[in-house]
Amino acid sequence: MEPYPFFTPLPAATADSVTVKGWFYLRKAQVAALCDSRTARSGFDLDAMEALRRKLTTFETRVSLNEMTPGTAITQFQQWLKDDGDRGAWQAYVDDQTTKDDIERERQRVEAEARKITDAETAARSTAMSICNRHSAGLLSNREGAPVGRVVCGMAVIGSPGVTYEGFSGQDMHGLVTNPxxxxxxxxxxxxxxxxxxxxxxxxxxxxxxxxxLNGPGAGVNSIKEIPGDIFVFHARVWHPGGTWGGKKTSQGWKDRGACVYCQHWIKRIGAKSV
Structure with a gap:
């Protein structure tokens, strides 16, 4: 799909032929679309807009056929506008295109933000899966009694591709932290x-x-209010030793799991996300 053609001002008279020809072509196409979509509420004169379309087409054609230099085309079009040859059509077109451009910029911004979140969710899952792959035989808690599998977690940072953190359940596995x-x-x-x-x-x-x-980028954080939680995405997996789980017979292996009731509480408190 071709990128959306945002409006650009008239090129300088020193611009090359390809630039000038392309500029007139895009403006002609947008003005033609505006003419085709006109309704009684459009607020511009159709005859004037059609005249603008023809003028843009003429300059594009003459530059393409080398019948006019790019500089001459720019200068003559500027003079035509200055002499009010467009009868207000040019400004009506610019206003309409500016509105369309603003809508498209917002759409692209929202799409880009959504993509950042999706990418972070994928990264969090991949990080958790990477831990599981390294511990394919499982990880058991050091708790006494029946075997209890550990939970592992991947945490990704929204808007920072490749920035992820691993987590393991059990404070005996939290030994890498040194910040007092x-x-x-x-x-x-x-x-x-x-x-x-x-x-x-x-x-x-x-x-x-x-x-x-917190031991790295967040080392300067002094309160949970300073934690930019809305940039974090968590994904957890748990090792199940096999046997009965949730009333069902299950096989041994790593399984996806949501955040426990503890984590649901504080993850919501800081505005983070668990997937």
């Missing part, structure tokens, strides 16, 4: 969360991934 300010930050992050699972909220894989960010 992180512990009080995590305490603040999980404050008020009722312990409803069989592990403390600060031991989650998502917490570990956030710690790793």
């Amino acid at each position: 300010l992180i512990t009080p930050l995590i305490t603040e992050l999980v404050r008020g969360i009722t312990q409803s699972e069989n592990w403390p909220p600060e031991s989650c894989a998502e917490v570990d991934a956030l710690k790793r960010w």
Whole structure:
């Protein structure tokens, strides 16, 4: 698909033939489309707009056939506008095209922002999968009793391609963190969360991934209010040792899982996203 042709001002008289010919061609095409779409509410004179279309076509053709130099075409068109040969059609066209351009810029902006989020979601999933591939035999918690699989997490940063962080459940796996300010930050992050699972909220894989960010780019963060959570996307997977899980017989292996009730709480608190 050809890129959207945004309006550009009249080229300088010193511009080359290809530039000038292309400029007249695009303006002619846009003016012709405006003529074709005219309604009673359009607010411009159709005869004047048709005259503008013919004038643009003439200059494009003459430059293409080398019957007129690019500089002469530019100069004569400028003079025609100055003499009000267009009877207001040029300004009506520019106003209409500016509105269309603004709409298209906003559409592209929204699309680009959505693409950043989608890319981050993909990166978070890929990071979690990479951990699982490295630990294809699984990861078990050091908790006593029946085997309990660990949770691993990928965290991606929206708008920063390739910037991802890994996380592992169990504070014994959080050993890479060295910043002494992180512990009080995590305490603040999980404050008020009722312990409803069989592990403390600060031991989650998502917490570990956030710690790793705080230990690097976020080293200057002094409060959870300073964490730009809306740029983070988390994706977690859990190792299931096999056997009965959720009332069903399941095989051994890594499985996708959503954030636990702890992480749902603080992820929402900072405005981040879990997929």
